[in-house]
Structures are given as C-alpha cells and as structure tokens.
Amino acid sequence: MLLLAMDTATPAVTVALHDGEAVVASSSQVDARRHGELLLPAVDRVLSEAGLKLDAVTGIVVGVGPGPYTGLRVGLVTAAAFSSALGVPVHGLCTLDGLAYASGIDEPFAVATDARRKEVYWARYADSRTRVGDAAVDRPADIAGSLAGLPVVGAGARLYPEAFPDARDPEHQSAAALAGLAAERLAAGGDGFLDPLPMYLRRPDAQVPKNYKVVTPK
Structure with missing residues (x-):
C-alpha cells in the first residue's frame, strides 16, 4: 500500500x-x-x-x-x-476528521476551522476517531454555548478565543x-470514506451578477 x-x-x-x-x-x-x-x-x-x-x-x-x-x-x-x-x-x-485524528484527544471535543465571513466550519467529536453528527458552518457566538467546557481544535478556536477559550493543537x-x-x-475494511466531492456547506463567495449590462452593436 x-x-x-x-x-x-x-x-x-x-x-x-x-x-x-x-x-x-x-x-x-x-x-x-x-x-x-x-x-x-x-x-x-x-x-x-x-x-x-x-x-x-x-x-x-x-x-x-x-x-x-x-x-x-x-x-x-x-x-x-x-x-x-x-x-x-x-x-x-x-x-475536520483529519484535524481531530491529529489531536489525539480521547474525550469529547470539537474542531473548528476558519470559514471566513466571521464564521467557522465545525464538528463535534466523541474522541479523535469518532465524529458525532455532520459538519456545519456557524458564527462562533451561536455555538459557544453548546460547546462550553469542551476543548476546540483548529484555527477557528485561535481566531475566536472569546467563544472557544480552550483552544488545542493542531491549528x-x-x-x-x-x-x-x-x-x-x-x-479495518474500508468503511467511513466519503465520495471525493466538495463539501461546501454554503454558497461560494463569488456570485453571478444579477443584472447584466446590455451591450448593443454600434
């Protein structure tokens, strides 16, 4: 292999x-x-x-x-x-599973990465190999209460220490x-993989203009 x-x-x-x-x-x-x-x-x-x-x-x-x-x-x-x-x-x-695995944490915690727009991509984990639920995107203040008392791994925790005071490595x-x-x-048998398709969770930053300028030939 x-x-x-x-x-x-x-x-x-x-x-x-x-x-x-x-x-x-x-x-x-x-x-x-x-x-x-x-x-x-x-x-x-x-x-x-x-x-x-x-x-x-x-x-x-x-x-x-x-x-x-x-x-x-x-x-x-x-x-x-x-x-x-x-x-x-x-x-x-x-x-996020890669960051969780690298942390080596064997108790409940979360992973948060920078999603820009003052938001984070995040997920909750039972341990470093077990994600609990799906990944999501939210404002840190909106999830701080539900993650209170949990270590939070990743750059998202470093960016928003007021929401995630127990930041852990890796960043x-x-x-x-x-x-x-x-x-x-x-x-272990090949289970647990995802299709190699992008997980965006929200629309891209770049948007198609709603109104096109009409250009007429001279």
Missing part, C-alpha cells in the same frame, strides 16, 4: 505519503492564496524525499472539506486527475494525519 494524501480545504497546502504502516514523507505550507501554485510542487517534493515515482501510488486520499470554494477544488481536481491517470481509487475524508490540517486515518480505515 502507498497512499498519496492531500488537502487544500484550509490555508494549509498539505501532502503526505503513507505506506500503510507509517508516514513516508510529508510537506505542509500555510498560504491561503496559493493552493494552485503549491500543491503539485509539494507532491513532487514528497515523492522525491521518499525516493519514489508517482506510479508507485496505490490509492489517493483527499480532504473533501468543508472549505472555501476555490482552495477546496484544487485538491479535489488534482486527486481526480491522479486517480484517472494511475487507475487507482480516491478515498474522500472530511477535513492547521496535516495530510500525514489524514493519511494515517485513511490507512486505519482501509485496514
């Missing part, structure tokens, strides 16, 4: 290789505006570090969000392209953690 994992649903452009037992190589850069520029060089970097070629990969793991429209699509489109070129499956995972997503979670689920 050699899994190539990637996630661009958050400001972290993160890639990792996992051989089913451990992470072979990984790369993460935090840059909210350069997902398209950074992802493929990161893939080349981890393959080079591992001394492997792309055709050695037996499966793709990709974070499906939730996340902003443009960044999220970069990872999903790249994963689909690799899957098609290599003839290997794509395993989708909720991005950013890691493809290494995402790959480790995928390897565990594959070893």
Whole structure:
C-alpha cells in the first residue's frame, strides 16, 4: 500500500505519503492564496524525499472539506486527475476528521476551522476517531454555548478565543494525519470514506451578477 494524501480545504497546502504502516514523507505550507501554485510542487517534493515515482501510488486520499470554494477544488481536481491517470481509487475524508485524528484527544471535543465571513466550519467529536453528527458552518457566538467546557481544535478556536477559550493543537490540517486515518480505515475494511466531492456547506463567495449590462452593436 502507498497512499498519496492531500488537502487544500484550509490555508494549509498539505501532502503526505503513507505506506500503510507509517508516514513516508510529508510537506505542509500555510498560504491561503496559493493552493494552485503549491500543491503539485509539494507532491513532487514528497515523492522525491521518499525516493519514489508517482506510479508507485496505490490509492489517493483527499480532504473533501468543508472549505472555501476555490482552495477546496484544487485538491479535489488534482486527486481526480491522479486517480484517472494511475487507475487507482480516491478515498474522500472530511477535513475536520483529519484535524481531530491529529489531536489525539480521547474525550469529547470539537474542531473548528476558519470559514471566513466571521464564521467557522465545525464538528463535534466523541474522541479523535469518532465524529458525532455532520459538519456545519456557524458564527462562533451561536455555538459557544453548546460547546462550553469542551476543548476546540483548529484555527477557528485561535481566531475566536472569546467563544472557544480552550483552544488545542493542531491549528492547521496535516495530510500525514489524514493519511494515517485513511490507512486505519482501509485496514479495518474500508468503511467511513466519503465520495471525493466538495463539501461546501454554503454558497461560494463569488456570485453571478444579477443584472447584466446590455451591450448593443454600434
């Protein structure tokens, strides 16, 4: 087994290789505006570090969000392209599940990432491997009461300390953690994966203008 994992649903452009037992190589850069520029060089970097070629990969793991429209699509489109070129499956995972897994917390907690517009993408967890319910997007003040007393992992907790006073690491997503979670689920029978489709939770920031300017020929 050699899994190539990637996630661009958050400001972290993160890639990792996992051989089913451990992470072979990984790369993460935090840059909210350069997902398209950074992802493929990161893939080349981890393959080079591992001394492997792309055709050695037996499966793709990709974070499906939730996340902003443009960044999220970069990872999903790249994963689909690799899957098609290599003839290997794509395993989708909720991005928040990767952060939860990386936390290693074995008690109830939540994960929150920056959704912009003064909102967070979030989900509640029973432990680092078990999400309780679906991911959602809300204003921090609107969910602070329901998460009171719980640790909150992720950049969302750092951005809104008044709503989430018990912020925990990691702050950013890691493809290494995402790959480790995928390897565990594959070893257990392959359940728990999502279709590799974008989880937006709301409409994109860019909107089609409602009124077009009429242009007539001279």
